[in-house]
Amino acid sequence: METTEKAKLYVGGKEIELPVIVGTEGEKAIEMSQFRKQTGYVTLDRSLMNTAVCQSSITFVDGERGILRYRGYPVEELVKSNSFVDVAYLLVHGDLPTPEIKKDFSHLLNINSLMHEDMRHFFDRLPRGAHPMHILSTMINALAVFYPNVDQLSMDEDIKISTARLISTVRTMAAFAYKKSIGEPVVYPRIDLSYCANFLNMMFDSPVLPYRISEDAVRILNVLLILHADHEQNCSTTTVRTIGSAQVNLYATISAGISALSGPLHGGANQQVVEMLRTIEREGSIEKYFERVKNHNDPTKLMGFGHRVYKTFDPRAKIIKEECHKFLNKMNINDPLLEVAREVEKAALNDEYFVKRNLYPNVDFYSGIVYRALGIPENMFTVMFALARLPGWIAHWREMIGMETKIVRPRQIYVGKTIRHT
Ligand code: SDX
Numbered sequence: 001m002e003t004t005e006k007a008k009l010y011v012g013g014k015e016i017e018l019p020v021i022v023g024t025e026g027e028k029a030i031e032m033s034q035f036r037k038q039t040g041y042v043t044l045d046r047s048l049m050n051t052a053v054c055q056s057s058i059t060f061v062d063g064e065r066g067i068l069r070y071r072g073y074p075v076e077e078l079v080k081s082n083s084f085v086d087v088a089y090l091l092v093h094g095d096l097p098t099p100e101i102k103k104d105f106s107h108l109l110n111i112n113s114l115m116h117e118d119m120r121h122f123f124d125r126l127p128r129g130a131h132p133m134h135i136l137s138t139m140i141n142a143l144a145v146f147y148p149n150v151d152q153l154s155m156d157e158d159i160k161i162s163t164a165r166l167i168s169t170v171r172t173m174a175a176f177a178y179k180k181s182i183g184e185p186v187v188y189p190r191i192d193l194s195y196c197a198n199f200l201n202m203m204f205d206s207p208v209l210p211y212r213i214s215e216d217a218v219r220i221l222n223v224l225l226i227l228h229a230d231h232e233q234n235c236s237t238t239t240v241r242t243i244g245s246a247q248v249n250l251y252a253t254i255s256a257g258i259s260a261l262s263g264p265l266h267g268g269a270n271q272q273v274v275e276m277l278r279t280i281e282r283e284g285s286i287e288k289y290f291e292r293v294k295n296h297n298d299p300t301k302l303m304g305f306g307h308r309v310y311k312t313f314d315p316r317a318k319i320i321k322e323e324c325h326k327f328l329n330k331m332n333i334n335d336p337l338l339e340v341a342r343e344v345e346k347a348a349l350n351d352e353y354f355v356k357r358n359l360y361p362n363v364d365f366y367s368g369i370v371y372r373a374l375g376i377p378e379n380m381f382t383v384m385f386a387l388a389r390l391p392g393w394i395a396h397w398r399e400m401i402g403m404e405t406k407i408v409r410p411r412q413i414y415v416g417k418t419i420r421h422t
Contacts, residue, residue, distance in 0.1 A: 002031070011039050025060055027052075042411040049308070052233075053408075054241065058091060058395050059232045063309035068316065070230055071095070079319060084225040085109065085195045088167055088391035091230050092398065105164075106195075112161065113168040113189040113198070115139075115176070116146040123180045132383045133262040135177045140170060141255040149249040152401040162250050163394050170390055171195070174383045175202035181379075196221040199387075204375060217374055220327045224367060227316040228385050230392030231363075232309075236260035236267065240393045241400045242408040250397060257393045258386050264303075267385040269364040270371070271378050273304035277337045277344070286347045294353050304365030305348060311358035320366040321345075324373075333373045341369060 005020040007030040016038045019031040029052050036042055045051045060069045068075045071090050078087055082096065089097040089105050097105055119142060126135055143165070148154075150162040172189055179186045179202075187202045196218045205211035231237070239260040244253045261267035280289050292300040307314055328335060345361055348354040371381050 003028075009039075011041055014039075021055075023055070025062070036411075042413070044413055048238075053238060054233070054400070054403075056232065056396070056399060057094070058399060059230045059392070061232050061309050063307070063311050066310060066312045066315045066318075068231070075227060075315060076319065079223045079226050079323075082226070083194065083196075084222045084229070084388070087226045087229050091391045091395040092163060108160070108164040109168040109195065110189070110191050112165040113172055115169050115172050119143075119146060120176070120186070123176055123186075126180070128181065131262075132174065132177045132181070132380050133258060133268075133386065136170065136173060136383055136386060137255045137258040137262070139173045139177075140166070140251055140258060143169070144249050144251040147251075150251070151247050151249045152244075153247075159250070159398065163398075166250070166254055166394060167390050168195075171199050171387055172202065174380070174387055175199060177383070178203055178377070178380055181377075194218065196225070200374070214331075216327060216330050220323055220370060221374065223323050224320065224370060224384065225388040227319060227363060228367075228388030230389070230395065234266070235263070236389065237393060237396050241396050244397045244400050245405050245408045247407075250394070253397060254390065254393055257389070261386055261389060262382055267364075267382045267389070269303050269362075270368045270381040270385060273341075273364055274337065274368040274372065274378055274381070276303045277340045280344065281336060281340050286344055290347070290351065290353070302344075302348060302354065302359065305354065305361060306357070306359040307362045310360065310362065313360045314362040316363040317361040317365050320363065320370065321361070324366045324370045327370060328373055331373060335369055335372060337372070338369050341366060 001022055003020050003022050005028075007018040007020055009016050009018060016035075018035065020028055021031050022028050032043065043051075058071065060072070061067065070078060070087060071094055073090070073096070078090075082090075085106060086096055086102065089102070119139065122139060122142060123135075126138075147162070147165065148158065150158050154162075168189075176186045184206055187205045189198050189202060193201055193213070197213050200217055200221065201211055201213060233241075236257045240253050240257040243256045244250075248256075264272050276289070280286055283289065289300070290302075292298045293302050324338065327333075328338060345365070348359065367384075368378070368381050371384060372378075376384060
């Protein structure tokens with residue numbers, strides 16, 4: 001919303017005034033749409049660290065106070081009283097579903113949980129060692145070949161069905177990718193199981209060893225998926241909004257989001273955290289690892305620590321740490337890496353190098369320990385992040401197409417050679 005406040009700028013020998021807008025939580029921005037017209041200048045903000053690329057009503061993050069809310073609801077409350085399907089509906093449609101709406105939405109997810117049978121044979125052609133994130137990105141792109149394209153110009157009904165197909169079928173694809181990687185027959189989704197119970201069953205049920213679905217496992221999976229469901233303009237969501245602005249179909253847009261998320265600095269960090277903890281356990285010294293991290297000539301990072309926005313505890317990390325401890329105790333699982341993680345956290349929080357840089361555990365630091373306890377293999381950890389983030393990506397895509405959005409096309413400052421001739 002515009003305020004009476006103006007930003008006065010003295011540039012190019014003249015003073016200009018720019019409007020200031022304020023968000024519902026008091027964040028302020030200088031509205032720059034007329035800046036180049038008025039001054040002939042552009043702004044340079046590498047990695048967009050100081051730039052808001054849109055106004056959004058979906059998620060609010062306060063990095064200084066460690067606040068995360070979806071459509072106004074604190075995640076601390078949502079994990080206590082809602083399922084991932086409730087939160088997926090909330091993110092996409094703006095409110096929590098009534099019991100009636102929830103029933104219809106769950107039914108829509110169930111009837112769209114099967115992948116086109118011809119797509120199954122794609123898995124047979126993929127090399128066995130292919131990383132599940134690359135398989136997922138490929139298969140989601142392939143949805144555009146099997147189903148009608150959905151983009152800004154599509155009917156609401158088509159967008160609604162494609163939303164359900166992505167949230168539900170991608171879960172089936174992920175489980176199929178896992179089964180294929182271990183050479184076991186795929187397990188189909190069941191109409192009588194909830195979203196998370198279905199996923200666990202598709203992952204771990206087998207004709208010779210029926211999987212017993214544990215309520216504790218279903219509960220903690222709901223918690224993890226809720227906590228990863230959205231996070232405003234993170235790298236992969238900004239990718240989705242950018243690609244979507246070119247009127248690319250929804251499946252290809254989400255496939256691009258998956259690729260962005262697979263990066264080790266983004267969603268790929270949860271797998272790297274476990275590899276880091278194992279290295280520290282093997283070397284038997286946290287200090288030795290920290291020395292590599294502090295050496296600016298060494299690219300080693302403390303994975304699962306630090307965040308572009310959170311300069312205090314990531315609220316998700318706090319919840320996951322607590323839930324992880326409870327779940328492992330309840331299931332009588334003793335994972336030595338949990339102890340290593342706790343020691344690393346304690347050492348980092350008391351080490352000037354990390355404290356001075358406001359580096360705290362982020363969402364990826366403890367999530368891998370929970371996935372291990374659920375029996376999910378490390379190369380599937382980032383796939384779990386992608387399953388969770390789907391409603392967030394789709395919500396942002398739908399918000400973006402609902403606005404008068406121009407194609408995203410930033411400016412640059414050219415620093416190459418001036419004109420020369422052959
Ligand atoms: C996610 O954006 C989102 O919302 C993402 C996410 C979501 O839900 O979508 O929250 C999910 O991606 C979480 C982050 C997962 N990634 C990791 O855990 C990888 C390790 N973390 C870092 O790579 C890093 O902290 C980032 C990428 C997360 C943030 O990088 P920034 O904001 O660019 O940090 P920075 O480079 O400005 O850091 C400032 C200083 C630098 O040191 P100096 O140059 O000042 O000496 O802190 C250092 C950095 O080198 N630093 C780290 C570090 N993170 C930052 N040093 C060691 N280990 C780290 N992890």
